[in-house]
Amino acid sequence: MIIEVDMYESIRQLYVHERKSQRAIAKQLGISRTTVKKYCDGSQVPWDRIGTSGRKPYVVTxxxxxxxxxxxxxxxxxxxxxxxxxxxxxxxxxxxxxxxxxxxxxxxxxxxxxxQKPAKAFVPLSYEPGEAVQIDWGEATIYLKGKKSKVNLFCMRQCYSADVFVKAFHRQNEESFLEGNVAGFEHFGGVPSKVIFDNARVAVKEGFGTHAKVQERYKIICSLCI
Structure with missing residues (x-):
């Protein structure tokens, strides 16, 4: 059975972090134990074959x-x-x-x-260590090889310690965004429970809220970070 990245991420979450058995995972997710066994240890990944059928789910734009x-x-x-x-x-x-x-x-x-009436927003004023990071882009003007140039700054800030990681890129595109995430996690020595975006366009391809469709490559990085 070929699964989507979301299902792969759920299998890995239940197996690695919640320490559930393959039987329990199969029952909870409604899939076969064979599928759970295939993907639970991370030795096999589903995204190499994603999209080969040419079928795409409909997205509410x-x-x-x-x-x-x-x-x-x-x-x-x-x-x-x-x-x-x-x-x-x-x-x-x-x-x-x-x-x-x-x-x-x-x-x-x-x-x-x-x-439905919108729920009241709750913005936490304090965080636990490793709970969350905030990501945003900035700009700076520098002299590169003697020429005045504008660079884009990928900024990742720890919500608990306020420690900041910054990396400069030529462009604010998906490749730079993903590279910045990986570099930031390596700098801080781990992956937080939550990543808070100021602007999520490079992580979300269409829709918003419960209808948001995450970019495939960002989804893959998330599953690898479990």
């Missing part, structure tokens, strides 16, 4: 999310109960007006989550 938001905002402005958009009506409009090709159940889930 920002354009689709904005369309759904506009429908719900329209209902708020009009405030006519009998004319409010149902999830089915929003789905039909997406198909007709936006060429949406995903399933109606996907839109029902998104609409349901959007209609």
């Amino acid at each position: 920002e354009q689709i999310m904005d369309f759904i938001k506009s429908c719900l905002e329209e209902d708020t402005v009009e405030n006519i109960h009998k004319q409010k958009h149902t999830a089915r009506r929003i789905y039909d409009r997406l198909v007709d007006e936006e060429g949406f090709t995903g399933g109606e159940s996907t839109i029902r889930q998104v609409v349901s989550e959007m209609r």
